[in-house]
Amino acid sequence: MKVLMTEYLRIDLDAENWECRVCDHTIGSARGNYKEGLLVYNRDPADIHPHIIDPEKYRFTFCPDKDWVNILEFYCPSCGTQIEVEYALPGHEPLYDMEVDLDALKEQWSHREEITEVTIGPDVLGERQQHSHSH
């Protein structure tokens, strides 16, 4: 059985691995940090958050200061999907952000049906739209 853990990650409970949901690549042991199986890139903030005002003239430009924050991008080495982004203190180690108790997860899902399409939650917007159609 597989458990959908994030938009791009799932855990194969039997093989005990993290997998990429986009390309099915095996990333690493589900008893460890999935980031260890990914590629990392230290992104220049200006690539994502442009200098709205001229950096030659102004100290604060809407673009984060790259000496004050690192934008770490984590990619699937097989399909290049951006699985995670971390806004990190400069030079700070990436976080071991999801440390799963795999045995507990196995036990929990032994009482559940496998889910292959993620559940969204109550569709309040849909109800509102339907309501307005009827007028």
Next chain:
Amino acid sequence: MNDKLSAEAVLEDQELVAKFLQDTTLFLGPDPDIMRHHDIMPCTDYEAECVAKHGDPHQMASIRDRMQSACDESYEMLEQMGAAPGAKWGDVITGIYSASGDLTIGSAGGVLIFSVLVHHPIKFIIKNWIHEPTVGLKEGDGFIHNDSRYGNVHNTDQSMIMPIYHEGKLVCWVASTVHEGENGAIEPGGMPSMAETPFDEGLKMSPFKVVENYEIKKDLLTFLQNSVREPKLQYEDMKVKLFACMRLEKRIKEILALDGPDALTACMRSTNDNVKAEVRRRIAEWPDMTVRTYCTMDSTLRENALIKLNCTLTKKGDRLIFDLTGSSPEITNRAINTALPGAKGMIAQVFLNHIWPDLPRGQAAFAPIEFITPPCSIVDGSVNAPNSQSLMSIFLSFTVAQHATAKFLYSLPKKYTRVLAPWYNMISTYIWGGMNQHGEMLGNLCADLNGMGGGARMDMDGEHAMAPIFASMADIGEQEMNEEDVPFLQLVSKKMTTNTQAPGKYRGGMGYTQIVATKDSDQWGFMTTCVGSKAPPIQGLFGGYACGAYPLCKVEDVDVYDVMLTEPERFKHSIVETMNEQPYENAKYSSHHMGMGFSLSKRGELYMISQGSGGGYGDVLERDPALVIKDIEERLLTPDWARKLYKVAFDDETLIVDEEATAKLRADYREQRKKQGVPYAEFVKKHVQSEPPKDIPFYGSWNSDLSVVYAGSNDDKRDPQDPGPVYFTNPKDVEIAALESELEAIRKKTGILPRDNRK
């Protein structure tokens, strides 16, 4: 036998000593026994009796519904009649509390955080004033409170608290709270960033009786009015809060008449017990896991510094534990610390608004959640720490909680809301004050603080300038209405700030530009109180990005009202045009961090800010090209930037997407990522430093070592359990020291002597 006797004697002695101490306490300060607990109170014998007697779920639901509508009705009263801008735009709440002080139901609208925090002052009143012969408690009494060291968020929020009686017996409490703004602090508007001690923060009301027999005591009222810049507001809103409480009382008396006090008590007790049990059941559904995250404040609102708020969230069985160890020590002379309940209350908002909005809006929904916080830290400040800008640390507490919980929620088979990226978390607005055009002294803020960009959701974009993280269904106000009372105009407002989105498969909701200029007063000024001009205060989710940075821009030495009369075409409607084109000759253009202390403004000078974007969700390469084009059409993105960010090919004229070329661009970009990305171990080896950056003052833990916190330099390491004081130098003194050393160097070079060389 002797042993037993002496044990009894010791016990008696202890009781005597305790009673003696209680009778002779010189000051009833904030009570840790009350302030450190957020769980519901133990069930009393009477409550148990009532619950045993009244088991009919229909009756209980009916009483609960009437309590809810009573809260919503009194909330409407506060919003309609309140004079404070905060009241008009929904920064208020009303609630009904059990006889022991637990909030059972809060109003559906408004600032829910108050609800998790007003039980503290009620419990203080119960513990200290009911049996105090000089105070006492009877029907028709009302208590006022605003000091966050005794409960609630910050002392700009004032509460009115009233006991409800039935045939001479206390059955429950009601309270109404409003963000009043002005409170007599060293800066107008109630949230001074300049406060360096709690004594700079204005009125600090521990709970005291200000109403008897449903009448406000005029002597105390006059004292309060005399202590603030807006005496009329102080009076008006005390009355409004009192009337809201009296309406709640009227509705509760209707319940008492129909169902009786036992049924009401049973309803309150069983609601809280059932909600608490349901929360435990829901937590048990989450995966057992530890999630780690942190956010940073890039300023103290006085100077730039990197201040970490660290969060380790662990779920095991039906327990959920927030451990904020590793967060910065409290800053002894800066206002950004919070008392612990503020941080907890804000995290409660995550659950009540964004995770389980279907649960009754009371204290029980948060009761089972556990906390570990380092003492004397920015999230658990001591009574000596100023906290008038506690919003900074409580908003970051909200964000780490929202970010961490999202990683638990995704896998759940049953969800109560959508998983979403962190909301924008700063109040990008103008706090203002001075003499208005009618000659009245004012101090308050623009309701635009409520316009925070919503986080992107798992299946759709975030909503623009949607709602503040501390309230749902709040309003951003009508500027034209405000302008009747204030001497400035918002020359540009409600216009989205192009190219400032937090990108992702779904982007965060964006914020709008606010350009203001004073017009009809020569005693008027503004302040702004946000972090995030150098480093974003939020995170994105699952491969989505956070927002960018947001500065304050100023244009001085210009009167744009004159410009508008003579050369109106010169006036520019965006920050980018104004700052880059510099349309006003001889004017001074400058950018700043968003912690601007109160500064007087001259007629026609421009202050320009933008609200921030909520976090993005998912990989930008998965964004539907149609959504990218829609953003271009709505001028949220420029075409060039859209292309660069999202790798979409389209025609400049028609904006028609070339699907094939887009697919190729995106496939190529995935290949490029695989080339530029470095395997994790290699990256860590090259990138990770054993200490914080040397040139930036840093506060908090570094890497995964939580046994030490830094306090401003790599030589200054503290014990997180006992960090000691942390002082900042006045930024003006820092500036003077820098100028003096520059001057010294010039003197050495040129031989110019100082005016006076004597020591």
